[in-house]
Amino acid sequence: MVDIATRVWNHKWKIDPIVRSLIDTDFYKLLMCQSVFRNKRGTRVTFSLINRSKHVPLAKLIDEGELREQLDHIRSLSLSRGESTWLRGNTFYGKRQMFRPDFMEWFENLRLPPYHLERKGDQYELTFEGNWPEVMLWEIPALAVLMELRGRSVLNRMGKFELQVLYARAMTRVWEKIENMRDIPNLSIADFGTRRRHSYLWQDWCVQAMREGLGGAFTGTSNCKIAMTRELEAIGTNAHELPMVYAALAKTDAELAQAPYDVLSDWHEEHEGNLRIILPDTFGTKGFLDNAPDWLAGWTGIRVDSGDPVIAAETAIDWWKARGEDPSTKRIIFSDGLDVEKIRALHSRFASQVNVSFGWGTLLTNDFRKLVPDDKLAPFSLVCKAVKANGVPTVKLSDNPNKAMGPADEIARYKRVFGVGEQVAQEVIV
Amino acid sequence: MVDIATRVWNHKWKIDPIVRSLIDTDFYKLLMCQSVFRNKRGTRVTFSLINRSKHVPLAKLIDEGELREQLDHIRSLSLSRGESTWLRGNTFYGKRQMFRPDFMEWFENLRLPPYHLERKGDQYELTFEGNWPEVMLWEIPALAVLMELRGRSVLNRMGKFELQVLYARAMTRVWEKIENMRDIPNLSIADFGTRRRHSYLWQDWCVQAMREGLGGAFTGTSNCKIAMTRELEAIGTNAHELPMVYAALAKTDAELAQAPYDVLSDWHEEHEGNLRIILPDTFGTKGFLDNAPDWLAGWTGIRVDSGDPVIAAETAIDWWKARGEDPSTKRIIFSDGLDVEKIRALHSRFASQVNVSFGWGTLLTNDFRKLVPDDKLAPFSLVCKAVKANGVPTVKLSDNPNKAMGPADEIARYKRVFGVGEQVAQEVIV
Structure with a gap:
């Protein structure tokens, strides 16, 4: 009826x-x-x-x-x-x-x-x-x-039928990615794909696919509405906007150099455990860690969101060791341009040294590459x-000059203040 | 709501x-x-x-x-x-x-x-x-x-989600087959997949996919209910049961030898044009054509449903020529174990000599091969x-001994009466 x-x-x-x-x-x-x-x-x-x-x-x-x-x-x-x-x-x-x-x-x-x-x-x-x-x-x-x-x-511009086949193909692709990850031991992965999703309904479908296909290895979604309706964990900690704005409010170079730590000092008062995750790359990971106060080394983990993730993870591990921390008790969250191959590679490289998690974004919730002519849904x-x-x-400098933003003279000043030298450019896909 | x-x-x-x-x-x-x-x-x-x-x-x-x-x-x-x-x-x-x-x-x-x-x-x-x-x-x-x-x-035994992905995969597969056939010039293909379909809803979906994807090259469906609800041509002529039963009713070897022609004589009175399609393989194509009355050579076409389709088609073309008929005015309908590759090969081989049509059955409406563990939906x-x-x-003898049926002594008698010698066995998949 x-x-x-x-x-x-x-x-x-x-x-x-x-x-x-x-x-x-x-x-x-x-x-x-x-x-x-x-x-x-x-x-x-x-x-x-x-x-x-x-x-x-x-x-x-x-x-x-x-x-x-x-x-x-x-x-x-x-x-x-x-x-x-x-x-x-x-x-x-x-x-x-x-x-x-x-x-x-x-x-x-x-x-x-x-x-x-x-x-x-x-x-x-x-x-x-x-x-x-x-x-x-x-x-x-x-x-x-x-x-x-x-x-x-x-x-x-697509017919009802073409749409059905489009989504059938996209579903098949997502499901094959998920099946591909099933054999990764102790996998810990969350959906970070809200901002560049294909659509709400599609993100919701992908989240359910992750839950069905990965069980406990799927730790939750960054999307609050979906976490609520699907009764999942809401996942996420903090982002670049905090150090960016704190830094812009600094009156002197000395205050500027201190700004990223002020952010985390405010955060430290409020949160503990798995919410104490450092996002170190806003003005360059290396300098941030070298100059970090010791209490930050006691935090639970680091999120790697730009640059070569292997170098960033190794930098973090070396830093923890240098500060007398045991990396095996720490967590590294990878969240930059992930897809299954990169997830597998990073997991197999680092899972024996640290706890590894993944925040999978655009290529979970918007992988419609090559599914329509001229790739217009990429x-x-x-x-x-x-x-x-x-x-x-x-x-913002980040560990990838292609992701840098701000006026040129200010970028130069930030690079000087934060001791950022030559950086390796990485292609930004998503 | x-x-x-x-x-x-x-x-x-x-x-x-x-x-x-x-x-x-x-x-x-x-x-x-x-x-x-x-x-x-x-x-x-x-x-x-x-x-x-x-x-x-x-x-x-x-x-x-x-x-x-x-x-x-x-x-x-x-x-x-x-x-x-x-x-x-x-x-x-x-x-x-x-x-x-x-x-x-x-x-x-x-x-x-x-x-x-x-x-x-x-x-x-x-x-x-x-x-x-x-x-x-x-x-x-x-x-x-x-x-x-x-x-x-x-x-x-499958979850709601697994089912959705199963059908997404099956849909993608059917659609890719259809897309693969789009460039075949003057293609003429119908759905013959009722009897071994995955399900009614699935057959109905496949038929709509064919219509959407192939347009006028899709000539209709053998399924009357779907032809009615989707406003398509209902396709089909006659099958082996007619000569099989007529033959069993024969009292003598002479009557037996005549039985397959009696079937078509009755059909001749009733139908014309594209319904005059010979199904010659019930007791061996070669003998059937060699002994056929001349009025049969005037029929519109032949359906090839067993044996090597290339040999059967060449036999038919030679027969038409021998009877003074122009093969380019005739139609050959292939309907045995078709899938895209076979369709392409047969089309490219024969389309310049005769009108070629395809009745696509099981591998249109039930190709769930390798989609579940142990291939239990094949x-x-x-x-x-x-x-x-x-x-x-x-x-029934057909042109493939693996499709023969009946008591051994009766098979021997039919082979003698219809002059069937050595036959090449073909694997029966569907």
Whole structure:
């Protein structure tokens, strides 16, 4: 029987919303948001969309009106009662009441601030300005909207049947990747694919595939909404925006050199155990570790997110040894441009020395490469970053010069302050 | 919204019927049924299930109670008003009123006769006895039931997710086959896969895939129900059971030698054009053509269903030439164990000399090879044949000794009468 009411309801939709919940975002955003809410609430920041893949002409592919509708829809969202209950009542990383009452009260009343959208040639300029805790929550939904609208521009021209075969192929591919990883002993892998996913439904499918195929080796998802609805662990710690903004707020070179450690000092007060994960590459891993205070060596692990992951992992292991720490008690989380082969290689290289985890992103939730003509569904490198804090431009160096951002003179200054020399460039795919 | 009524309706089902319509059968069965109804109505026949793949222990895989439920359900079926309307009102092979009023009246009142089912070791003995026009209609649904119950015995143990990936893989495979054939010029191909299909829904999907992927090169389906619901051509002419039963009814060797031509003489009176397709291999193609009356050379084409298809096609072309016919006006329909490679090879070999068509069966509608452990969904060779006519055993020789059936002494007699010498054995996969 046809469910007439559902049919009628469906054709009343003005749009098919891409983001339907404020917690359809990465868990680390909420952790960072609470930290910022506590420590830097009044900071004014600007976040900006940056399409590193200039060959993808977003403004030609995506109708501006549709983009505005999707972004406006996100601005209409607020935390639902069930979402709030989940955030307040759930255990995250083994801890109850991760989110404190004052933060939750603020979050429950939050609407995302306005956006600024302008077409510039074949690209969009999309920026968000305001108080840091509000503006930062735009990053993930904005990326998800752009990724999915770009996908829809291709899917809209396909027949019902072609679509079915497209998804059959994509499902087969994901499942074969998962089957390929089943024999990795003590695998520990999570979904980190929200921001560049093909779509929400697809990410949700991939997460269920991971759970079904990998069982306990699948540790959870970075996506809070999916973690909630699928009753999985929400995964994530912190990201580059914290040291980037802290650094931009520094008044002197000495304060600048200290800024990344200030971030982790604030974090240290708030979190313990598996949430004490160092992200060392914002201004170069080597210098960060060399100059790090000893209490940081006591942290649980390191996340490797740029550069050659083998070098980064070896640097971390050497650093722990030099500080008298036993690497076998530590954890390294790889999260940069992973796919099955790289996961297998890194696991087999390091699993005997440290605890190894993987945060698998784009090539889990958006591997539609070669599935349509001209590869028009291939993932591409889109980011949304803090570019200014209290009027001062931010800088990111990372361990890959192709991922560096900021004004040239500021990059030079940061390189000097953080003692970053020659870097090896790595291709940025996603 | 949940459609509560549908959910409740679904859990009222006692069984999930495999065959839900009397016209969920091959079109040629109905054409032959009308011919038999007209010419041999009172003939008593026995049809019997024959599992040529002894390594598939049907009685271990399929519960006898479930099998009986499915067969009993088929006995409860009768032609629906819409089905009757379609048979009476539709154009088949360009002809209106293909099915005459007296036949339709009989068909509208038909219920299938009883079956006899007995477990013999790991196999089932399943036979149908009665008047030919009724009993013959058991063949296709009986095969479809056994094929699908065997499949369900595997699918029942799979998780919801594994099932989804299984079908994603199978869909991808079918679609890749179809894409592979798109560049064949003047391709003409039909679905002949009812009897050994994976399931009705799957066959229906494959048919839609063919239509979507091949457009006009896909000429239709042998399945009447799918032809009706998808508004496609119903395809098919005649099969071995006609000469087999006619031959068994022969009183003398002279009558036996004449029997296959009597079949086509009856057919000649009834049909013209693309329905005048010779199936010459029942008792050996070579002898059949050598001794054929000249009026048969005027028929539209030949169906090649056993033996080496290249030899059979060349034999037919030589025969037409010898009888003064122009092969380029003739049609050869290949229908034995086809898959894409064989289709491409036969097409490229013969398309310049004759009109070539393909009746693609099992490897279209049941190619689940290697998709589950131990290949337990691989298609296998199951047939349901007329084994007796008015108490006399039937014989089939075909152009492949591995497909021969009947008592040894009768086979020897038929070989003598039809002048069949040494034959080359071909592996029977499906």
